[in-house]
Amino acid sequence: MLSAGKDFRRNIVVHAVLAFFTLLALAPIVLIVINAFKSRQAIFSAPLALPTAETFDISGFVAVLGGGQFGSYFANSMIVTLTALAGAILFGAMAAFALSEYRFRFNTVTGLFFTLGLMVPIRLGTVAILGMMQGADLVNTRTALILVYIAQGLPVAIFVLTEFMRTVSADLKNAGRVDGLSEYEVFFWLVLPLLRPAMVSVAVFTMIPIWNDLWFPLILAPGEETKTLTLGAQVFLGQYVTDWNSVLAALSLSIVPVLALYLVFSRGLIRGITAGAVK
């Protein structure tokens, strides 16, 4: 057992280390956000200072929100992410139910077939995906992105949801069957509602890579109409790299919604990661 004095000293070291890494994680973000509210001169003369009455300046935000297309980029990101999430989770849950509930001839093979997708990144098929989307006339549509992200999200969704399917009581399902529910009704009325917590964690950590992806928007949907926020920010920041006010404002506008969402969901998110990966 540790003595009280040693305990105290140990605690100070532990807090110092954790505070250091907290600072390292947050300082760059804070630095960007506070400077976004300052005049160009103040950004350079006192980058570490908080904006004051004299240095306060939101010309960057005016330029970005007035001239830019951030509203439409944001809407595109929302539509693509939410639709793909809904698709991956619903289709994933249905497949996970089939794989865990019934014994049929190709059960093992089908399971392994989906498991393959956990290991091979979908990006490696890009050359043919682009060819296929060109053939189907889907280039520069949100549909192309949604299809790709559903396919990308399915293996993880099936893998995690299958684990959770096992926890649903067989008695409950059989009681439903005795009461005359069809297999579809058993799934949609009895099983799906019980899976809600698992679906939330799958949703939260499937969402981040979709929202943040640059590769597929760049290749499949680079048009102005279908740009996502990540691609839009990339193009904007690249073009205006000398206009510091606009760049800092655009960065802040891209960071803040993500952080707000994160603060709301952080508990569920971290629980989701640990539940999915640690047995």
Add this chain to the structure above:
Amino acid sequence: MTTSMALDSSALGEAQAVRRPVRWHIAVFLAPALLVYTAVMVLPLVETLRLSFFQGADAQQAFVGLENFRRLLGDERLAFHFWNALRNNAYFFAIHMAVMVPLAILLGALLSLPRLRGSGFYRTAIFMPTMLSFVIAAFVWRLILSPLWGITPNFLQAIGLGSWFTAYLGKEPYALTTLGFISVWKELGVPMVLMYAAMLAIPNEILEAAEIDGITGIGQFFRIKLPLLWPTVGVVAILTFVSNFNSFDLIYTSQGVSAGPNYSTDILGTLLYRTFFGAQLQFGDPHLGATIAAMMFLIILSVVCLYLFFVQRRLVRYQL
């Protein structure tokens, strides 16, 4: 990783009692997932592999065997770029293993200490960069490291290391290392939380038994906790490997499509993009792009298989 083949005994009993010839609902449950997954992921992967054995535009495609691979590895310029990207990618991965994994273990260990005040706050804060896109991470650090803005030189001066400053992202010897550290800054969150969860999963009885035997503090960490963590380290290593060997966003955003300076930060993802789409004076070549994708596929698949068959089996998993 096991896919659940769990057999519900009651469902089986029912299936045997009522012999239905075709259970259509199984097909209906599987169809949407199988359809999208096969059409958008598996078939394009197969088609990409196929394209790497062909040349010529759509109508007059001709089978050329391994010619594309011979070009990629034999042509002086192409081979230089391929090996350069592969070497850089290996180095990029090495930085993650050498820096991110120990940090994740350290932070996971500290966060899981019993009765630690503010543990939730630290965890939430250190995880935050993981939420950002690489586009944002790249620009944030480009601004901070920019010699124009002067944040980094002033900071280094303040701690007496002013002479250390240089354009870290602009000079060949430093650029890739700097990008590796930026990537670690962003990617640390998930490994940290995995380590944290693995430490919490260690039962108290084991730790109490160790304390009774006089093993406490640092000694307890190295002799009790670390051996129990190796399986999680293995999972983190393989996840990091796969993500590093198809990463693209950070290098593309920070260094541009040519992965400058002088291709010193080029990795397989940026090489694939450049070869497939073309850049500046160079035309895109889908077949050569497919060839690079096929090489990446081979590299990732062989490392994953090596890991599954040789490393994972030797990792001792203790029943806790």
